[in-house]
Structures are given as structure tokens and as C-alpha cells.
Amino acid sequence: MSEATTRFAFFKGQIVPIESAKVSVMTHALNYGTGVFGGLRGYWNEEQEQLYVFRIRDHMKRFIQSASLIRIEVKYSADELVNIITELLRAEGWRENCYIRPLAYKASELIGVRLHNLDDDVTIFSLPFGRYIQNEEGAHVCFSAWRRVEDNAIPARGKIVGAYANSALIKTDAALSGYDEAIVLNEDGHISEMSAANFFMIRDGVAITPPKQSNVLEGIVRRSLIQLLRDEMGVEVVERDIDRTELYIADEAFMCGTGVQVAAITKVEHRSIGTGSIGPITDRLRNLFFDVVSGRVDKYRDWLTPVYQNEPVR
Numbered sequence: 013m014s015e016a017t018t019r020f021a022f023f024k025g026q027i028v029p030i031e032s033a034k035v036s037v038m039t040h041a042l043n044y045g046t047g048v049f050g051g052l053r054g055y056w057n058e059e060q061e062q063l064y065v066f067r068i069r070d071h072m073k074r075f076i077q078s079a080s081l082i083r084i085e086v087k088y089s090a091d092e093l094v095n096i097i098t099e100l101l102r103a104e105g106w107r108e109n110c111y112i113r114p115l116a117y118k119a120s121e122l123i124g125v126r127l128h129n130l131d132d133d134v135t136i137f138s139l140p141f142g143r144y145i146q147n148e149e150g151a152h153v154c155f156s157a158w159r160r161v162e163d164n165a166i167p168a169r170g171k172i173v174g175a176y177a178n179s180a181l182i183k184t185d186a187a188l189s190g191y192d193e194a195i196v197l198n199e200d201g202h203i204s205e206m207s208a209a210n211f212f213m214i215r216d217g218v219a220i221t222p223p224k225q226s227n228v229l230e231g232i233v234r235r236s237l238i239q240l241l242r243d244e245m246g247v248e249v250v251e252r253d254i255d256r257t258e259l260y261i262a263d264e265a266f267m268c269g270t271g272v273q274v275a276a277i278t279k280v281e282h283r284s285i286g287t288g289s290i291g292p293i294t295d296r297l298r299n300l301f302f303d304v305v306s307g308r309v310d311k312y313r314d315w316l317t318p319v320y321q322n323e324p325v326r
């Protein structure tokens with residue numbers, strides 16, 4: 013990765029130098045976690061000299077939905093956000109993989125825990141980004157002692173800033189104990205997801221993932237992989253509750269998300285999963301995913317938005 017650093021942000025309605033994109037310590041979202049965010053990746057294709065943003069419209073739709081869950085009105089349409097992001101990326105001129113972070117937040121500067129009668133704002137920045145999990149080919153995970161935030165406490169299907177205190181507890185306790193990531197259970201003991209990624213396991217050739225009602229974030233990579241497994245690999249996908257001990261006897265497991273991409277889980281605490289190295293379905297799916305996101309599979313080109321080109325942005 014190059015030494016390139018972020019130079020711009022979209023802030024208060026325009027693209028400005030990153031140094032001037034600053035909020036007050038009195039900002040509501042900083043005090044109460046009243047913001048929502050998105051996370052997208054741009055993939056650099058060297059041969060085509062092109063930067064592809066993965067499923068940008070789906071991300072913008074979820075971003076606006078996340079915002080509405082906590083009464084934040086995003087004053088831009090999904091299409092307008094797509095244009096702002098591509099303009100921002102062109103200004104940065106990234107020629108490597110990058111990450112894009114849109115944030116909608118309660119911007120009022122006052123004291124008072126609530127969601128109503130407050131001003132909302134949107135900011136967006138991007139940065140060069142490599143791996144989020146170093147051991148993507150064989151992560152060692154644990155079961156977190158924490159429980160996943162319940163939908164009836166903080167809407168789990170939204171990317172709500174305050175809810176990420178839960179994810180941060182899960183991640184740090186795992187990392188400081190020497191694990192790459194953690195699987196987090198719901199209060200009922202079934203698997204929900206990872207600290208910031210969705211979970212899949214393979215048993216007898218079938219891919220199994222917790223359903224949308226299990227306090228998961230409705231991941232865009234999750235949705236994409238379900239389609240690739242079914243349509244390109246002929247693998248049956250079942251969405252159902254998963255017991256902790258099913259993982260102990262699973263053939264393969266992996267986590268997925270914008271940050272972790274597709275990362276094999278090869279060990280949980282002191283137990284190996286399957287053979288203890290990346291399994292064949294995970295390996296194939298992972299390669300296919302990277303081909304798709306890098307613009308090497310024509311069939312899935314409509315999942316990608318090219319940043320640098322003369323033709324109109326898709």
C-alpha cells in the first residue's frame with residue numbers, strides 16, 4: 013500500500029480539506045452515540061486502471077434506512093450520495109484499495125438525550141485500506157463472553173454508532189486474548205455474528221448462516237455471497253439458528269463483511285474447524301468474491317461503480 017493519506021472530506025454540504033472537517037465537543041452524536049454510518053470498499057483494478065466501488069447503491073439504501081431507525085433525516089437521496097462519493101474519490105484519486113465511511117449524525121450542540129428536535133448532518137471520508145483481519149486465510153476466533161446487542165435495545169439491523177460500543181467490547185476482549193475475531197451469541201445462546209462481520213458455516217456441503225431475525229446486521233457481503241453460493245457454485249444456503257456446538261463439528265466456517273471481506277475461520281479457541289485450514293467451499297467462494305469485486309466477472313459488473321471514466325457513473 014502507498015503512503016497516500018486522506019486529503020478531503022464531504023462536510024457541511026461540500027468537499028473540503030480534511031483538516032477543516034471538524035465538529036464541536038458539544039456535538040450530540042459524540043455525547044450520545046446518535047449517529048449511523050456506512051462502510052464501503054473501493055477495489056483498484058490495475059489492468060483496467062479503474063477503482064470499483066462495491067454495491068454503492070445498496071450501501072446508500074441501507075445507510076438511509078439505518079438513519080431512519082434513529083430519526084436521522086439524510087438530506088440527500090441515494091443517487092445524490094452516490095455522486096458525492098464518486099466526486100470525493102475522484103478528488104482523492106486513489107489508485108489502490110480504499111474504504112469509504114459515510115456518517116449521518118445528530119449535529120446539534122446541546123445537552124439532552126433524545127432523537128427529536130435536533131439537527132442532522134452528513135459527512136463522508138475515505139482512506140486507503142488493506143486487510144481488516146490479517147489472517148483472512150485462517151482466522152483463530154473465540155466465543156465472546158459478551159452478548160450481541162438485542163434488536164429491542166438498539167436496532168441491530170442498523171449501523172448505529174452507539175451500538176458499536178458492543179462491537180468494540182467484543183473485538184478488544186478477543187484481540188487482547190490473542191484471537192483474530194470473536195463470534196458473539198444472542199441472549200438465547202445461538203450464534204448471531206462476529207464483532208463487525210456476518211458468520212457462515214458449512215456442514216455436509218450446505219452453507220448455513222443465522223437469519224435476519226438473529227440481531228445481525230443485514231450485511232451486503234452476506235447477501236452477495238448467498239447469491240454467489242447459490243447461483244455460481246450450486247451450494248444450498250440455509251438461513252437458520254445455529255447452536256454453538258455445531259461449529260465444533262462443522263466442515264468449514266468463514267466470516268464476511270466489507271472490512272473482513274471473506275475470511276476463513278479455521279480454529280475456535282482450542283478446536284480446529286474441519287481440517288484446520290481453509291476449506292474448499294470457502295476458498296472457492298473467496299476467490300470468486302475477489303474476482304467479482306475487482307471487476308473480473310462481467311456478469312456481476314452491475315454490482316460495481318467505476319469511479320474513473322468518461323461514461324456516466326452507473
Ligand code: PMP
Pocket residue numbers: 051179205206207208209210228229230231232233234268269270271
Ligand atoms: N455485522 C456488523 C456488526 C458489521 O459492522 C458489519 C460491517 N458493516 C457486517 C456485519 C457486515 O456487513 P457488510 O457486508 O454490509 O459490510
